[in-house]
Amino acid sequence: MPRPPLPIGTHGKIRVYQSGSMWRALTKFRDFDGVTRSVERVGKTKAAAQRQLKQALTERTATVAEVVAPSTRFREVAEQWFRSVQAAAAQGTRSPTTVDVYRSQLDRHVLPALGELRIQEVTVPRVDSFLSALRSQSGTSTAKTSRxxxxxxxxLAVRHGAIPNNPVRETARIEEGHKSAPRALTAAERTRFLDQLESDETASGRDIPDLxxxxxxxxxxIGExxxxxxxxxxxxxxxxSVNFTVVRVKGKGLVRKSTKSSSGERTLPLPSWAVEMLRRRESKRGDREEPVFPDSLGGLRDPSNTRRDLxxxxxxEEFTWVTSHVFRKTAATILDEAGLSARVVADQLGHSRPSLTQDVYLGRKAVTEDAxxxxxxxFDSESE
Incomplete structure (x- = not known):
């Protein structure tokens, strides 16, 4: 029975012989194309010949490092996959913030738990156990992102033929648990909330009421x-026109990037009271190119800092539950109560699926004037 071939990118036993005044070290190496070839190096001593051969094998292995085999460590495949995510972000098909989030999940949770396993050892039970423990320790959101x-x-390992299927697909679903119904500000609450913001000198100084x-x-x-x-x-x-959002990118600072999807790029008609507010702000602006709601230096404003100001x-007391997303839900609820279709409301919010709008926000392009x-x-308290 013939001897089985070497795995791709590996070598056989190293043999060392003396040849005259020199030493020869040689072995067999199976290249990426499946062909097994002899690799040989010489040195003045036995140890030197072995070192030269091992160096040559290391360099040769580097040429097939992107190949994923069942015995490849999960950590190596993870780094290869992450490079593809970085490349997608550079091409504009992935968000820079996604790159940062995935890197954080890899370093903090995934690699410490699975990094040293061989790909063939990352089984359904192991992944399921990891995700279950992570959910208990760090919460549902972290577990879902790590999943x-x-x-x-x-x-990626499946596409390389290292494993027949993706074990994650067979793991248990990570349930969110009970979710409270979306809550929006009523007309009376909207008036009181704006009055409270206007009376706060710090909030007014930071443009929170107009925002x-x-x-x-x-x-x-808020980023949009x-x-x-x-x-x-x-x-x-x-x-x-709403075509961008502000995000913080590691190593670059605040940048304007395109919205989440093509559905997010839209032109919105404004109610008259919003136009009046913008006219007032426009008359006081500095640089014509600057943001409508700039930071103190006229540049982009950090969404995280702005949420903190809010x-x-x-x-x-009364408004501890209010976040920046509540204003989004409030606008959606007003449109829904006015009898506008889920499609129109979804277009206003920049959602591609009306079902998302209905499920999460109710308690394209140029949008209808009805909005x-x-x-x-x-701010009409009599509309309730």
């Missing part, structure tokens, strides 16, 4: 609101 990372790594008005008028995310610059605002037509301004008309009632 996505592990699935991506093992998916909240803008988010209520449009239903945009902070990314809007004056060239994207047309007060004469009463329109604002938390401080909302007080500790702006409905949002005229944001």
């Amino acid at each position: 996505t990372v592990v699935s991506g790594v093992l998916g 909240v008005r803008f988010m209520l008028a449009t239903g945009v995310r 609101a902070l990314a809007v610059c004056w060239p994207e605002v047309d007060c004469e037509a009463g329109l604002v 938390r401080k301004a909302r007080g500790t 702006a008309t409905a949002l005229e009632t944001v």
Whole structure:
């Protein structure tokens, strides 16, 4: 019975012979193309010949390092997969923040638990046990993100033929548990909340009242609101273009990047009270190209810092539950109560699926004027 071939990218036993005044070290190496070839190096001593051969084998192995075999360590495959995520971000098909999140999950959770296992050892029971323990220790959200990372790594292994299927698919679902119903500000609460913000000198000095008005008028995310610059605002037509969001990228700082999807790129009509607010701000602006809601130096504003300013301004009693996303849900609820279809509301929010809007936000492109008309009632306490 013939001897089985060497695995791709591996070598056989190293043999060393003396040849005259020199020493020869040689072995067999199976290359990426499946052909087994002899590799030989010489040295003045036996040890020198072995060192030269091992160095040559290391260099040769590097040429097939991207090959994933059943015996490849999970850590090596993970790094290969992560490089593909980085490449996708460089091409604009992945968000830079996704790169940072995946790197964090790999370093903090996934690699410490699975990194030294061989790919063939990363079985359904092992992955299931890891995710279950992670959920108990760090919460559902962290477990779900780590599940996505592990699935991506093992998916790469499947494509290389190292394993027949992705074990993550057979693990138990990570359930969210009971979710409270979406909560939106009522008309009376909206008025009281804005009054509270206006009376707070720090909040007013940091543009929080106008920012909240803008988010209520449009239903945009806080990063999208902070990314809007004056060239994207047309007060004469009463329109604002929402094409970007502000994110912080490691090593680069704050940047404007395209919205989550093509559905996120939209032109929104504005209610008249929002146009008046923007006209007032426009008359005081500095650089025509600067953001509508800039930082103290006229540049991009950090969404995280802005959320912190909002938390401080909302007080500790009636409005402790209010976050920046509540304004988005409030706008969606107003549109729903006005009888607009789920499709129209989804287009206003930049969702590709109306079901997401209905499931999460209710308690494309150019959007119908009915949306702006409905949002005229944001501060109308008699509309309840």
